[in-house]
Amino acid sequence: MTGAAWAMLAVTWAVVLYFTVRFFLKVLRTPPSDGDDG
């Protein structure tokens, strides 16, 4: 793979993984609001 392809892959994966993990962890950690079944 070329350096440019590696760079593109690394940056995109980093952005996608960062937001996926960040938001999902927040979903898991945020206490249920009033009346929340979850």
Place this chain on the structure above:
Amino acid sequence: MTGSQRWGTRVGLVLAMAGNAVGLGNFLRFPAQAAQNGGGAFLIPYLVSFVLMGIPLLWVEWAIGRHGGQYGHHSAPGMFDRMGPYRWLKYVGVFGLFTNLTVAAYYCYIESWTLAYVWHSLVGTFREIAPTEFFPHYLGMHEGSVFAVPTQAFLWFLGTLALNVWILSRGLAKGIETAAKIGMPLLIVFGVVLAVRGLLLGPEDPGVVQSPLAGLNFVWEPKPSGLLNPSTWLAAAGQIFFTLSVGMGSIHCYAAYLKREQDVALNAASAGWMNEFVEVVLGGSILIPIATAYLGLQAVQAATMSGSGFGLGFLTLPTLFNNWGWLAPIAGAMWFGLLFFAGITSSLAMGQPILAFLEDEFGVRRARAALTFGVATLLLGSVCVWLYPGGAFDEFDFWSGTFALVVFALGEVFIFAWIFGMERGWQEITRGADMNVPRVFRYVIQYVTPAFISVVFVGALVKPVGRWGAALRSVLAGEGWPLAPDSVIGKVLHVGDPQYQWFDAQGNFTNDFVQDATRILLMLVFLACAALVWRAWALKRRRTP
């Protein structure tokens, strides 16, 4: 009534929403689209479209859904009826019934193929017969005929429909949520296993002709010239549109089961990004790298020219797995298993709005509503099954699975921003939010997202043959606009079909006849959905004088 139904857990809701978005296109369409539209450079317009169109549309649809749910409406007609003082608003919501019903009809058929392929992978069918021979035989296709007689495929279709109906009849938490909690983690595990195994293929493995990294390079190598090509931007925006399952009415429906103060902003963002993880990280790392390892890059480039990895996924990969020895049946089952889980979590989301409409507006019991959905899907799906060679399946995919989505999304974002009002709309999105929604999105939703979808809509309407620049030059030179046969207007006018006729010389039906008949059928289904909405509101008026 659906009013008593709720999601069991918040994680279950997010997984169900992500499962709704994650579909076969994440694994079959995305890598081919990326590779054919500028490689790594495709990801720039793709992510820009995700932020400026995808995420805002998700927030809009979640907000419309939760708002409608407060009035006891869990399907689009009722939700849109509550968004303004105009009586016609509920008819915009007809799209939320029509699209789900007609897309489910052909989508459940593809889903049944994946289930059948899991079975055939496990019993070793593809060791004895090449998938390229198996597939037309499985679909019951006969050369020169617009009709198919697919006994096996039809039985798998029936089984898949029955499974969908059974899960739907169990209800939101026990049925759909449980399916998502099982399906989504398994899909991710299967995807990771296949991606790791595929990327570790080396010259010492039997049958390998090239490094799988050459395939990965094909997907990710940035070709900056693509950024200046409007087709790349349209392809990226289109991929975002279809991968998130926006413009269908299914997201609205799932969100309608939230309470008034429950978060929509974080849940929507989490489900959206989870879909991106499955698409970009997993979807881009399985099909093309494995196919490249065994077939070489040139063959893969040729196979993905159409912008779809469908042929590679169903016709090529099962054979390539045979090189994996004892792991072959498991790999095949994992590949088609992950496609099946991607499919069923989406088809369930298509069924729920239909059930909710029947329950809310006509008081039909859930089990009976699920059965009604199953029968309707069977009848419409049968058209796709029996007339597959004539092109009925592709017509469903184009008009329901592509065009109707864009029309509905365009309508809903205008209604949300300009009729419901951005002030109220912003309150809906941010009420109970467990994340800070950047205020700039208020203006993005009001101006940028509608403009983005309008461009996608016009792009689909008048897509030219070749590049847009060349088409403009053609107009300036007085040679007219070179409409592509797969543009909306091109389809309506049968552009590129000089032999257009309903019957051939022997008096047999042609593909043109099947295409036109399918379009008429789809229009009738739309009118039937509109008539049901009219009837439901007529009954309401009679009940409340």
